[in-house]
Ligand SMILES: Nc1ncnc2c1ncn2[C@@H]1O[C@H](COP(=O)(O)OP(=O)(O)OP(=O)(O)O)[C@@H](O)[C@H]1O
């Protein structure tokens with residue numbers, strides 16, 4: 447599937463989980479990929495049992511309810527989330543489900559809290575109230591280890607944040623090797639597989655500044671994927687890119703969706719939300735103002751706030 451036609455930039459990583467076997471996702475097909483992305487990280491399980499008990503953020507393979515494909519619970523459930531910065535209440539009562547293997551586009555005006563929400567999910571922010579369930583486990587439980595959750599939930603930001611003095615392959619293998627103790631050989635095999643996945647195997651020895659912005663963002667995505675996250679969060683990953691480079695990154699996101707990756711994508715790229723996403727969620731006033739299929743949201747929005755937002759987008763020629 448081809449993604450949209452406009453712009454963006456990506457960038458950063460989140461989870462790296464180097465202890466598991468890795469294989470290139472495009473080599474195994476969609477169903478295999480689904481199985482693969484559903485597999486919980488091996489390291490997380492022991493950490494859960496040793497330090498955090500059953501409320502730990504990462505699921506146990508032995509619990510049937512935690513299989514990404516079982517039990518009927520969405521991979522991610524956000525329940526009555528509240529997040530404020532001082533007196534600025536950004537998320538006031540936000541509830542949202544992201545089912546397995548769906549691509550959910552998060553849209554809304556600038557300042558509506560899209561990035562804040564993604565950071566809360568990745569436990570980069572402390573929430574005031576509400577809960578976030580990952581595979582049925584409440585990851586807002588204070589006993590949950592954030593690093594463990596971040597091995598399962600990858601995040602990519604607008605800025606690439608690649609180390610300029612390191613090769614592309616070293617950037618990708620750094621976390622598996624340094625954080626997760628994977629051997630260089632195994633990490634490089636995984637890293638090369640992932641570079642092939644994003645179409646950049648020939649750039650493994652290049653330095654980031656020898657790559658285009660779109661290529662750098664694809665490297666950043668590969669860096670997040672090498673940890674085999676169950677869930678990927680993308681925060682305006684094309685917004686720092688020159689317009690002509692946006693398409694290649696959005697196409698990669700569309701391919702990941704085809705592979706069965708579960709994705710929550712904050713974006714101003716309405717064409718992506720419309721053409722690629724399974725569901726579109728519109729944020730306003732600190733809550734989900736409206737959500738539905740792309741067709742529902744773009745062709746028949748019912749909330750006046752959605753209607754106003756889309757009218758502005760239309761008037762700006764961005765839809
Ligand atoms: N670290 C922070 N400290 C204080 N306020 C913050 C912080 N991060 C975000 N905010 C505030 O939270 C609100 C939501 O910001 P956020 O970046 O989540 O919006 P957004 O929907 O991602 O916007 P954009 O579309 O421009 O990226 C804004 O009012 C912002 O000023």
Ligand SMILES: [Mg+2]
Nearest residue numbers: 560561562682
């Ligand atoms: Mg943002």
